[in-house]
Amino acid sequence: MxxxxxxxxxxxxxxxxxxxxxxxxxxxxxxxxxxxxxxxxxxxxxxxxxxxxxxxxxxxxxxxxxxxxxxxxxxxxxxxxxxxxxxxxxxxxxxxxxxxxxxxxxxxxxxxxxxxxxxxxxxxxxxxxxxxxxxxxxxxxxxxxxxxxxxxxxxxxxxxxxxxxxxxxxxxxxxxxxxxxxxTDGRFFQSGLATTAQPRTETVTHPRLPAPQTQNYDKAAPTFVLLHDDDMDLSPLVDSFENIVGAVRVSCLERLTPFEMSPAVIEFVETLIKDADHRWFERIGNIHKATSADDIISKALDCAATQIAIPYATVGPTSDFITALKRKAHDSGIGVVSVLSEYDQMCWPKATHGFFRFKEHISQFLRDLNMGP
Ligand SMILES: Cc1cc2nc3c(=O)[nH]c(=O)nc-3n(C[C@H](O)[C@H](O)[C@H](O)COP(=O)(O)OP(=O)(O)OC[C@H]3O[C@@H](n4cnc5c(N)ncnc54)[C@H](O)[C@@H]3O)c2cc1C
Incomplete structure (x- = not known):
């Protein structure tokens, strides 16, 4: 091909x-x-x-x-x-x-x-x-x-x-x-490319922080769910809470760039969202759109929720949005819990050095999950 x-x-x-x-x-x-x-x-x-x-x-x-x-x-x-x-x-x-x-x-x-x-x-x-x-x-x-x-x-x-x-x-x-x-099977005979590649450098250093883990939460408390487009697998979240009282979705896609996002990317993500919302309807109910952190908190309070649960958002614009939401929710007396999958919680702490060191753990990861060699 x-x-x-x-x-x-x-x-x-x-x-x-x-x-x-x-x-x-x-x-x-x-x-x-x-x-x-x-x-x-x-x-x-x-x-x-x-x-x-x-x-x-x-x-x-x-x-x-x-x-x-x-x-x-x-x-x-x-x-x-x-x-x-x-x-x-x-x-x-x-x-x-x-x-x-x-x-x-x-x-x-x-x-x-x-x-x-x-x-x-x-x-x-x-x-x-x-x-x-x-x-x-x-x-x-x-x-x-x-x-x-x-x-x-x-x-x-x-x-x-x-x-x-x-x-x-x-x-x-x-x-x-x-x-x-x-x-490229001889499609390009390119001349004029750089013949050396001088490494770029940076003055800042990047300290390693502990890998994230799911915090403690109350399984039975009335829980409002916040969905986003970073992680559409909601099984870790719906399996963790017994009393989901409402749900909203937020999209931070356009915050990925100061320029215009390609319409094809926006359309693709919107199609996946529609499908995911449909698939999870029975467990979560109707998922409304939220526009801001204040909007989310007020909708959660309207449903008498005492906590907001979110599929863990990895580093990127959604996670920045959630950090700001957490501060505001705290001031309104409502807790925010980010839920990680078992897989991420197990694998991420091993990603400390290069990929070749990380891949040594693959068999163990799979054995711990009752899969693999
Ligand atoms: C400059 C640059 C930018 C990249 N940007 C992205 C990006 O934004 N998103 C992205 O998912 N990948 C990125 N990659 C990694 C890789 O190119 C793509 O994951 C891969 O081409 C996707 O095609 P595939 O699904 O057919 O991959 P396959 O070869 O079929 O691999 C299967 C799956 O393994 C994962 N994978 C494979 N190779 C890599 C890799 N090198 N790094 C990370 N995951 C990998 C992907 O999830 C992929 O779907 C980038 C690589 C480079 C060099």
Whole structure:
């Protein structure tokens, strides 16, 4: 199977669209199903791929300042490209696919048309953006977040950081013409790419914080549920509370970027939300839209709820919104509980170093969940 203008592909599942929003749950719906029909040996490589995302999520949860630095970097990047005519021109050419670098321009078109790029293409794209076009990496990462259906604060930010030489300090990824030619079946013979990749550096350090855990909560208390589009698997939440008295949903999608989100991404997320709300109707009832923290608290109080329960929102705009909500809810005398899945609680604390150390734990994770080798 050939993926657009990207590499020749043998296996790519495109499962990331659904996994990122937890529309499909990676543990029960992917790994467990896979192990029902495949041996551990046959499934291992794919399971490792799926678990990359778990690793990135867990790592960013423990280093949330990386996300804040990225947000600051976007605004710094905007200032950089608006204050320099040449940079500004180059940035416009990059986002409209008019750089004159054939492969890159064609991938910009592919991203706009399909909202997806193969992993190799993402690597080449990011490398050309940073080292050939010399544009701020944060603007490239944000360009991906606006257009990818699977845009994910952790996988995306940390992958761009890795290409730039920040995630593994000093180790960059350089896109090489012969590699692009080889893996695109000779479609591109690209000249003019950077031949060196000087690592980007940062002055801030990112201390490791403890991995999050579900806090204590009252199972029987009247509970108001707040849903969001980061995690559409509500089973850990509905299994935890016996007395759900109402529910609202909030969307922070457009807070992912200071620019315009791609309509295709918005439409995709809205479709998944409709489906998820329909699937969970019997357990939760009608889910109304909420517009602000005050609106959520007032609706919860109207239902005589004493606590608000939320599927845990990972680092990103929803989690920033929930932090602000927690402060306001506390002042109104209502508790807020974020509920993590068993899988996340078990895996994330191990995402302390690189992926290769993390993946050593996979068999143990699966054994602890009564699955796997
Ligand atoms: C610069 C850059 C930006 C990226 N941005 C994102 C992003 O915003 N969201 C995102 O989900 N992935 C991102 N990735 C990782 C990877 O490219 C995609 O997960 C993968 O291409 C999705 O296609 P697939 O579902 O067909 O993957 P498959 O190859 O079929 O893999 C199966 C699943 O494993 C997970 N996975 C596989 N490889 C990776 C990886 N390297 N990192 C994290 N998870 C992985 C995904 O959930 C994926 O659905 C990025 C990679 C790079 C280099």
């Amino acid at each position: 050939k993926q657009g203008n990207g590499p020749r592909v043998t296996v790519h599942s495109r499962s990331s669209y659904s996994i990122v929003l937890r529309f499909v749950q990676e543990l029960r719906e992917i790994i467990e199903n896979l192990l029902r029909t495949h041996s551990w040996k046959d499934a291992e490589k794919f399971i490792q791929q799926v678990i990359w995302r778990t690793y990135f999520k867990g790592w960013l949860e423990q280093h949330p300042s990386v996300w804040d630095s990225y947000l600051t970097g976007i605004m710094r990047g905007v200032r950089e490209v608006t204050s320099d005519k040449n940079k500004s021109r180059m940035y416009q050419k990059a986002i409209t696919g008019e750089t004159g670098i054939d492969c890159f321009d064609s991938w910009v078109g592919e991203l706009a048309d399909h909202s997806y790029l193969h992993n190799h293409t993402r690597l080449w794209f990011a490398s050309i953006w940073i080292f050939t076009l010399k544009l701020p990496w944060e603007l490239g990462a944000n360009f991906f977040m606006r257009h990818l259906l699977d845009g994910d604060p952790a996988s995306n930010t940390l992958s761009w950081r890795w290409v730039a030489g920040l995630q593994t300090a000093g180790k960059t990824y350089l896109a090489k013409p012969d590699n692009i030619t080889k893996y």
